[in-house]
């Protein structure tokens with residue numbers, strides 16, 4: 001609106017000026033060398049106006065000539081970089097789709113168009129990996145270490161390669177370096193703990209675990225069992241280094257972190273017994289039994305209660321069984337103690353209760369055979385039970401969750417595959433022929449894990 005008013009005012013002023021010049025033509029005379037011009041003031045004003053328009057046009061043309069090359073180059077660059085980013089995107093999609101050939105083509109295109117090597121390095125490395133060229137990928141990941149912005153990505157790439165080829169040592173070094181760059185990375189905190197624990201560097205594993213918990217890479221609940229296993233490792237290390245005081249402290253910490261972690265309870269109870277602290281040993285075993293009735297606790301309990309002969313053991317077994325009355329393992333313990341004390345009726349009752357509760361293992365059938373022979377001298381019945389024992393499902397043992405290796409004693413690392421914290425109290429695979437006849441679990445499913453068996457350790 002304001003513009004329209006201004007325009008109308010300008011038009012009015014111009015027409016008034018033209019009219020005024022028409023009414024007052026006046027006379028203009030110009031003499032220059034041999035030139036003589038005689039004209040009116042109106043014509044002179046028109047000539048000046050035309051001259052001004054001509055100068056403005058020439059000036060615009062000159063501006064166009066001087067600016068055009070720069071603008072054309074900028075437009076060209078803009079187009080190239082747009083095509084470069086498009087190729088980069090297409091390359092990433094090809095990597096995600098697993099199309100090695102296409103990713104290779106797009107990465108070359110993007111590299112030529114963008115002319116910024118750091119931008120395409122990751123794609124080059126991923127594309128090389130997709131095409132099975134780990135050496136080329138490694139070169140690209142290493143090149144990324146030179147650029148501070150890409151360093152973490154390069155370290156992650158090299159870390160993954162080291163893990164893939166099973167080179168824990170290099171992976172650990174790379175993970176430590178990467179954590180210095182990004183201390184809040186959650187996947188890294190978890191991976192670093194795993195590697196430190198696998199390497200048995202317990203003090204570092206302890207620190208890595210505390211850090212992972214602090215940045216919430218793992219929950220407090222998950223952390224407690226791991227803390228217990230690490231403390232167990234620290235206890236072993238202190239003992240090897242000739243420091244029994246520290247070894248005991250770490251074992252106590254392991255039990256306080258996870259009371260149901262049977263290996264720690266066994267270790268601590270033994271340590272107390274070695275120091276003649278029977279009451280403390282008894283307390284540890286009772287607490288552990290109440291959480292998981294494990295047969296290895298029984299002898300330690302007899303030692304803690306100083307139960308050396310038959311009837312004393314029967315009484316101690318009764319006391320311990322009362323801490324977890326529903327556990328079939330408690331009946332087996334009491335049956336064995338009763339057999340040793342020649343209390344045949346009691347032994348028979350407890351073995352029957354164990355079998356009624358579904359405990360059909362070699363150990364139970366072997367005890368039945370022993371009872372038949374000892375009480376009645378019935379060799380036929382004894383043979384019958386021994387045959388069942390030979391065909392029965394194996395008794396639980398420490399079985400590696402990763403490789404299936406079976407061990408008598410628990411250790412932080414599987415002796416075969418070196419996996420960390422992979423040994424679980426479970427029924428080993430590979431059942432003897434004939435176990436089907438007894439209705440025992442069959443095949444690989446017989447490897448009970450913690451989630452499947454309430455009696456499995458850890």
Ligand SMILES: [Zn+2]
Nearest residue numbers: 400403414417
């Ligand atoms: Zn293993």
